[in-house]
Amino acid sequence: DIQMTQSPSSLSASVGDRVIITCRASESISRYLNWYQQKPGKAPQLVIYAASNVQRGVPSRFSGSGSGTSFSLTITNLLPEDSATYYCQQSYSPPSSFGQGTKVEIK
């Protein structure tokens, strides 16, 4: 089974900062990597699919990159509403698997 590892597990940043979250797969998953945002008490929402495609309705300050085993999610110009936990997920093959999550807090 493919294991997904995110880093860091949490971070604190200021409004306006650029934030980068990384996700590593235990084997190559091409570009089958998605990112989800989850706010407390809410369902996750798809932010980025297929490594770099921004889901409809998601602000352009969110971007994704990577392929193979190494991926990243970048939030530029961090806003208070970006405070959430972010999960990566591989959609290369079942069993689908998620990273452990990265909690983003605003200073």
Added chain:
Amino acid sequence: QLLESGGGLVQPGRSLRLSCAASGFTFSSFQMNWVRQAPGKGLEWVSSISGSGDRTYAPDSMKGRFIISRDSSKNTLYLEINNVRGEDTAVYYCAKDGAIRWTFYSWGQGTLVTVSS
């Protein structure tokens, strides 16, 4: 839109069936999924079913006790959990696939299952 129901307090060893009512899209055209989240923990894929309902998928850890099904006449997805255990306590979300399989484009609000005697 996806709307889950059927959660609640259940005793260990009992069975439970969760439902997910779908609307606003052609239900039979999309693979559907269940994902769960234990309190304070991360996301865990539980099971998936093809649009036609003829193929199901689950990680080895979920095979046997978790049974996914769908009724296209009712636009409803189901998850039956048998012999529930304490570690099954979680919010259960249904999620819809899209153009790329195993990508969860939209989610329901979740239903909480609490296993306790």
